[in-house]
Amino acid sequence: MSINPILSALRRHKTGTVLIALQIALTLAIVCNALFIITTQFEQMGRPTGIDEHDLLMVETTQSGITAGTDADKATLDASIKADLAALRQLPDVMDAYETRSLPLSGGLWGLGIRMMPSGLYGSHTIYFHADEHTLATLGLRLMAGRNFRGDEIGQDDDSGVLQPAVIIVSQHLADNLFPRGDALGKPVYFTSATQPSTIVGIVERMQTSSTYDGTDNRTWDTTLMPMRLVTPTRSYVVRTRPGRLAAATQSVPKALYAQDPQRVIPDGAGGEDDGVRSFAQIRAEAYQGDRTLAMLMGVISIILLAVTGFGIAGLSSFWVGQRRRQIGVRRALGATRRNIVHYFLVENALISVTGVIIGILLTFEFNGWLMGQFELARLSPVYVLIGAVVLLLLSQGAALAPALRAARIAPVEAIRAS
Amino acid sequence: MLKYYLQLGLRSLRRNPALTALMVLAIAFGVASSMTTYTVFRAMSGDPIPWKSNQLFFPQIDAWGPEARRGGTEPRASLTYIDAISLMRDHRAQLQSALYPIAPAVHSADPTQKSRTAPGQAVYSEFFSMLDVPFLYGGGWTAADDEQHAGVAVISKGLNQRLFEGANSVGQSIQLDSHSYRVSGVLDDWHPQPKFYDLATTDAFGPADQVFLPFTTATDAQLATKNGFRCTQLPDSGYAAMLASSCVWIGYMVELDAPSQVTAYRSYLDSYAHAQQASGRFAWAPDNRLRDLPAWLDFWEVVPPQTKISFVVALCLLLVCMVNTVGLLLAKFLRRSGEIGVRRALGASRLAIAAQFGVEAGTIGLAGGVLGLLLTWLGVQVMRGSLPRQIAALAHINLLLLWQTLLLAVVATVIAGLYPIWRAMYVRPSLQLKQD
Numbered sequence: 001m002s003i004n005p006i007l008s009a010l011r012r013h014k015t016g017t018v019l020i021a022l023q024i025a026l027t028l029a030i031v032c033n034a035l036f037i038i039t040t041q042f043e044q045m046g047r048p049t050g051i052d053e054h055d056l057l058m059v060e061t062t063q064s065g066i067t068a069g070t071d072a073d074k075a076t077l078d079a080s081i082k083a084d085l086a087a088l089r090q091l092p093d094v095m096d097a098y099e100t101r102s103l104p105l106s107g108g109l110w111g112l113g114i115r116m117m118p119s120g121l122y123g124s125h126t127i128y129f130h131a132d133e134h135t136l137a138t139l140g141l142r143l144m145a146g147r148n149f150r151g152d153e154i155g156q157d158d159d160s161g162v163l164q165p166a167v168i169i170v171s172q173h174l175a176d177n178l179f180p181r182g183d184a185l186g187k188p189v190y191f192t193s194a195t196q197p198s199t200i201v202g203i204v205e206r207m208q209t210s211s212t213y214d215g216t217d218n219r220t221w222d223t224t225l226m227p228m229r230l231v232t233p234t235r236s237y238v239v240r241t242r243p244g245r246l247a248a249a250t251q252s253v254p255k256a257l258y259a260q261d262p263q264r265v266i267p268d269g270a271g272g273e274d275d276g277v278r279s280f281a282q283i284r285a286e287a288y289q290g291d292r293t294l295a296m297l298m299g300v301i302s303i304i305l306l307a308v309t310g311f312g313i314a315g316l317s318s319f320w321v322g323q324r325r326r327q328i329g330v331r332r333a334l335g336a337t338r339r340n341i342v343h344y345f346l347v348e349n350a351l352i353s354v355t356g357v358i359i360g361i362l363l364t365f366e367f368n369g370w371l372m373g374q375f376e377l378a379r380l381s382p383v384y385v386l387i388g389a390v391v392l393l394l395l396s397q398g399a400a401l402a403p404a405l406r407a408a409r410i411a412p413v414e415a416i417r418a419s
Numbered sequence: 420m421l422k423y424y425l426q427l428g429l430r431s432l433r434r435n436p437a438l439t440a441l442m443v444l445a446i447a448f449g450v451a452s453s454m455t456t457y458t459v460f461r462a463m464s465g466d467p468i469p470w471k472s473n474q475l476f477f478p479q480i481d482a483w484g485p486e487a488r489r490g491g492t493e494p495r496a497s498l499t500y501i502d503a504i505s506l507m508r509d510h511r512a513q514l515q516s517a518l519y520p521i522a523p524a525v526h527s528a529d530p531t532q533k534s535r536t537a538p539g540q541a542v543y544s545e546f547f548s549m550l551d552v553p554f555l556y557g558g559g560w561t562a563a564d565d566e567q568h569a570g571v572a573v574i575s576k577g578l579n580q581r582l583f584e585g586a587n588s589v590g591q592s593i594q595l596d597s598h599s600y601r602v603s604g605v606l607d608d609w610h611p612q613p614k615f616y617d618l619a620t621t622d623a624f625g626p627a628d629q630v631f632l633p634f635t636t637a638t639d640a641q642l643a644t645k646n647g648f649r650c651t652q653l654p655d656s657g658y659a660a661m662l663a664s665s666c667v668w669i670g671y672m673v674e675l676d677a678p679s680q681v682t683a684y685r686s687y688l689d690s691y692a693h694a695q696q697a698s699g700r701f702a703w704a705p706d707n708r709l710r711d712l713p714a715w716l717d718f719w720e721v722v723p724p725q726t727k728i729s730f731v732v733a734l735c736l737l738l739v740c741m742v743n744t745v746g747l748l749l750a751k752f753l754r755r756s757g758e759i760g761v762r763r764a765l766g767a768s769r770l771a772i773a774a775q776f777g778v779e780a781g782t783i784g785l786a787g788g789v790l791g792l793l794l795t796w797l798g799v800q801v802m803r804g805s806l807p808r809q810i811a812a813l814a815h816i817n818l819l820l821l822w823q824t825l826l827l828a829v830v831a832t833v834i835a836g837l838y839p840i841w842r843a844m845y846v847r848p849s850l851q852l853k854q855d
Contacts, residue, residue, distance in 0.1 A: 015746075015749060015838070015842075016746055016749065016750065019742055019743075019745055019746035019749070020746065022742055023739055023742045023743055023746070026735065026738060026739045026742065027739055029735075030732060030735045030736065030739070033732075034732060037728065062522075062524055062536050064524035064526065064534055064596055064597070065524075065596055065597035066596075066597070067596075067640075067641045067642075067643070067658075069641050069657065069658055158656060159643070160654065160655075160656050160657060160658070160660070160661050161653060161654065161655055161656035161657070161660075162653045162655075163653070192650070192651075192652075192653055193650075193652050193653040232643075234522075234536075258533075263526070263534055264534065265524050265533070265534045265535055265536050266533075267535065267536065268533075268535075286807070286808075289805070289806065289807045290723065290725050290806070290807050290810075291725070292805070293725075293802070293805045293806050293807075294725040294728065294729060296805060297456070297729050297732075297733075298729075298732065300452075301452055301732055301733060301736050304448045304452065304736060305736055305739055308444075308445045308448065308449075308736075308739060308740055308743055309739065309743070311441050311444075311445075312441070312445070312743035312746060312747065315437070315438055315441050315746075315747050315750070316746050316747065316750055319438075319747075319750035319751075319754065322754070323754070371728065374724070374727070375724035375727065375728055376724065
């Protein structure tokens with residue numbers, strides 16, 4: 001069948017044609033970019049932190065009536081931390097525990113510059129976590145090279161002053177960044193303002209920073225474990241529970257901590273503040289909540305868009321069929337088969353939607369370019385555009401099918417019936 | 420006449436219910452998605468203190484030098500303790516306050532109540548008048564209290580409810596950490612969003628502050644900042660060393676009512692930095708900033724990109740729905756060319772035709788708006804459940820939003836109807852009558 005008659009028929013209702021093509025183009029541009037945003041978000045959310053995330057609990061607590069001002073204060077705080085940890089490790093629900101400030105994804109960033117010499121420019125940067133000899137076991141971190149901290153290496157940090165522990169454990173990513181030849185183990189580095197070197201004694205496979213913020217400088221995996229207890233009033237305990245005892249531990253751990261110090265503060269999440277007792281699943285969910293909502297919203301909007309476009313095409317197509325009942329009758333009377341009629345409407349629809357898709361592809365990249373400029377989004381991969389184009393062509397054909405079949409049922413006698 | 424058009428329109432809409440339903444649904448979904456995302460967007464991008472946002476300024480002093488500037492050009496947003504104290508001492512603005520976020524533990528006299536930390540700020544006395552903070556009881560403390568490092572506090576309505584069951588607690592004492600403070604005032608509901616006074620150190624959206632202490636008293640009590648402590652050179656251990664360090668951690672805001680005052684304050688900042696350079700504390704030329712509140716909110720990008728993307732994509736959805744409606748309305752109106760022809764032949768003016776179809780489009784818009792309201796309500800509920808907690812509280816429906824939703828639906832539909840109406844107006848009556 002020649003497409004010439006279809007083209008000349010389309011010229012007769014330009015506006016409708018242009019509107020459908022425009023709608024397809026806009027829908028393609030939006031759906032492709034939405035799909036791209038959704039997959040980007042899911043990729044982000046799917047990244048493993050490097051720790052064993054099951055049966056992990058974090059409890060934030062503030063000891064009141066004390067600041068880490070004097071050495072006596074520090075000794076008091078250190079003693080109470082040790083007592084808390086001893087109490088926690090004795091709980092039947094608890095396998096292991098240690099004290100720190102943050103976990104991967106738990107929020108807040110504490111970072112330091114790193115240089116190879118005690119002076120000069122800081123070439124690298126790391127996010128650090130307070131840790132002790134129980135940390136690797138509690139978090140289930142995989143040691144790739146070197147050794148764990150020893151109990152006698154654990155120092156104190158009162159959150160002021162220079163950090164320069166004799167030994168540190170770093171992530172593989174940071175080790176490779178600092179020593180690209182792969183010989184990081186045993187090498188000294190200097191943190192911000194440090195005069196004493198810190199020697200890398202262990203390398204763990206992978207450990208994410210405490211924030212989901214993923215800057216362009218790729219620091220998400222550059223992490224360091226400091227062999228230090230955080231001797232400040234506000235601190236967190238990280239607890240690995242026995243398998244299946246996580247729910248029980250969310251009760252028993254705070255209870256044990258209150259038994260140690262009834263005056264302490266463990267936020268209960270009321271009044272819009274953060275909950276002080278969080279399982280790692282909760283920490284992960286909260287960290288990615290914004291991303292998940294965005295992905296969900298993009299999904300819903302895409303579905304609405306596709307539905308509106310699909311039904312819109314179906315509506316206009318059936319209007320056209322109604323408009324041309326007499327012409328269809330004439331064609332049928334002149335010997336056109338039902339197949340021919342269906343074919344006619346599908347080809348007509350295909351012509352419009354292919355035009356729409358071609359314009360849409362251009363719009364898609366325009367829109368992506370604008371998003372990239374405004375929101376630091378990555379460049380759209382052509383795969384999404386291909387998927388989007390195919391989906392829209394199928395949708396458009398599918399939407400035109402019902403009106404086309406209805407057209408095919410028009411009897412030849414319509415040709416002579418008055419409208 | 421309007422009533423007649425309304426009847427005509429309704430009859431026409433009933434004639435092909437599928438097409439009508441399609442248009443109403445498209446408008447409803449388009450409007451609902453836009454309004455749902457807009458509730459969050461509006462709340463985040465709103466001016467938290469519209470009546471004086473152009474009089475509030477945030478000075479920045481380059482305490483770190485060219486090498487440590489953000490992005491190579493921007494001095495740090497917060498101040499060192501030394502600079503903040505010097506600016507307070509010079510007192511060159513109409514009103515001013517240095518501030519930093521604190522989180523003291525609040526102990527209740529009732530032993531069964533567990534202690535809690537209360538988010539708050541260490542501020543100067545002028546903070547309250549500068550921000551027009553509303554008081555339920557009492558008021559802020561005096562400048563003399565600032566100077567005497569007095570143990571006074573302003574507490575929030577919520578904290579007053581918890582500690583004193585909502586009674587007037589002015590003059591009573593509260594226990595924060597290990598110190599006791601006399602309540603000088605109780606705030607009325609006050610929770611500006613974004614929390615503009617604290618942007619240099621804390622996230623823009625968070626729980627309302629519950630405790631305000633004099634800055635001088637807070638540093639005496641060695642209260643550490645809760646957030647946003649940044650250094651190039653780490654100080655020695657201890658609070659005194661921290662105060663003397665080049666670490667930045669203090670927010671600062673001033674009120675300047677006239678352009679001349681702004682100019683004067685700018686030159687004051689420059690002369691201050693010059694003096695620091697002359698004394699050898701800064702080894703670089705002054706590079707200060709003095710942004711007003713709108714610029715300051717812009718600078719901090721308080722509206723996260725996710726919110727902006729959602730809003731833009733939702734607007735695009737509305738656009739597609741409108742294109743969709745143009746097509747369907749066109750089909751619907753032109754199908755009745757015969758009817759138009761008859762009416763025109765019987766003497767109806769083009770304007771009358773336009774009015775008739777305008778009313779019909781408006782009816783669809785209104786129906787779409789009503790359904791859109793329902794969907795918006797649903798959307799906002801879902802958003803509240805799925806947004807991060809601090810932001811979820813911002814998503815709420817008020818009367819203004821209801822009107823905006825209805826208005827948007829009607830306006831969008833009528834705009835979408837303009838071209839179809841125009842085509843209907845110019846249907847040639849003779850041609851139609853001849854054909855049928």
